[in-house]
Amino acid sequence: MKEYFKLNNNINIPAIGFGTWQTPDGQTAINAIKTAIDAGYKHIDAAAIYKNEKGVGLGIKEANIDRKDLFVTSKVWNEQRGYENTLKAFDNTINDLQLDYLDLYLIHWPAAAHQFENWKQLNNDTWSAMEKLYKDGKIKALGVSNFMEHHLTPLLQHATIKPTVNQIEYHPGYMQQDCVQFCNDNNIQVEGWSPLGRGDVFDNEVLKQLAHKYNKTVAQLSIRWAIQNNVIPLPKSVTPNRIIENFEVSDFNISESDMALINKIDTIANSGLRPDSVSF
Numbered sequence: 715m716k717e718y719f720k721l722n723n724n725i726n727i728p729a730i731g732f733g734t735w736q737t738p739d740g741q742t743a744i745n746a747i748k749t750a751i752d753a754g755y756k757h758i759d760a761a762a763i764y765k766n767e768k769g770v771g772l773g774i775k776e777a778n779i780d781r782k783d784l785f786v787t788s789k790v791w792n793e794q795r796g797y798e799n800t801l802k803a804f805d806n807t808i809n810d811l812q813l814d815y816l817d818l819y820l821i822h823w824p825a826a827a828h829q830f831e832n833w834k835q836l837n838n839d840t841w842s843a844m845e846k847l848y849k850d851g852k853i854k855a856l857g858v859s860n861f862m863e864h865h866l867t868p869l870l871q872h873a874t875i876k877p878t879v880n881q882i883e884y885h886p887g888y889m890q891q892d893c894v895q896f897c898n899d900n901n902i903q904v905e906g907w908s909p910l911g912r913g914d915v916f917d918n919e920v921l922k923q924l925a926h927k928y929n930k931t932v933a934q935l936s937i938r939w940a941i942q943n944n945v946i947p948l949p950k951s952v953t954p955n956r957i958i959e960n961f962e963v964s965d966f967n968i969s970e971s972d973m974a975l976i977n978k979i980d981t982i983a984n985s986g987l988r989p990d991s992v993s994f
């Protein structure tokens with residue numbers, strides 16, 4: 715199994731990231747991060763809006779790993795869009811995490827036409843701040859999240875540095891194949907959020923049968939499936955045995971025909987969160 719993918723700026727990114735949305739700040743976040751790093755995760759997916767970056771940062775500090783061996787992502791939230799605001803948001807994030815740099819910084823959601831007449835300009839301004847952070851060495855890679863082709867196209871025209879990553883909802887039963895194809899064509903690495911559909915993929919019969927066949931859990935099957943489709947899954951858990959389970963996916967291989975069966979699963983576990991209709 716691939717342990718790393720290579721981003722378009724030649725940086726290696728670990729093939730599984732550890733999710734932190736809805737992880738309570740404080741001791742729960744500290745314990746989850748330490749457990750994850752002990753289990754072998756080398757990639758943490760954080761965000762300012764998760765309101766737990768202090769706990770995540772303490773977990774990183776207390777964990778037994780060199781900073782250079784860890785890949786840490788965060789995201790600028792929707793209320794901080796624009797050039798100056800993004801620079802300030804980055805300072806807050808880096809202070810909360812107690813880090814000197816981020817490996818990857820993302821625009822969490824695009825500004826979109828249903829909320830902003832000047833949405834393209836707003837995304838461009840946010841991007842210009844990200845490019846400055848990159849040139850100043852404060853982030854090793856820059857990218858976006860929840861950008862569809864029609865948000866990416868104007869950004870790509872403006873950008874002097876291309877996005878390396880697009881983080882979108884991706885799990886069995888919700889593959890956003892058009893967006894993935896566009897990203898693949900443009901050498902933008904896709905990361906998959908809610909790789910377990912927030913727990914909602916577990917009852918699917920196809921997944922249950924295949925998990926049984928490979929002697930794995932549905933969670934492990936879903937995570938491995940994403941990686942074999944060249945998408946980086948970001949499973950989240952605060953439960954130690956699940957954190958460990960979700961990382962144990964390198965000792966089996968899903969056959970091509972079984973990959974096709976999973977690819978064909980009808981829509982399930984769809985969050986309904988779309989960049990062109992969200993209210994936040």
Ligand SMILES: NC(=O)c1ccc[n+]([C@@H]2O[C@H](COP(=O)([O-])OP(=O)(O)OC[C@H]3O[C@@H](n4cnc5c(N)ncnc54)[C@H](OP(=O)(O)O)[C@@H]3O)[C@@H](O)[C@H]2O)c1
Nearest residue numbers: 733734735907908909910911912933949950951952953956
């Ligand atoms: N960019 C974005 O807009 C965006 C949006 C959503 C998510 N994300 C990122 O993607 C990450 C993952 O997505 P997510 O948190 O929405 O959902 P997820 O990882 O698909 O599912 C997490 C849920 O599944 C449970 N779970 C985890 N492993 C399990 C296992 N092996 N067996 C049974 N249950 C298990 C967790 O419970 P416990 O924690 O109680 O164990 C939690 O309730 C987030 O944490 C965040 O970092 C990004």
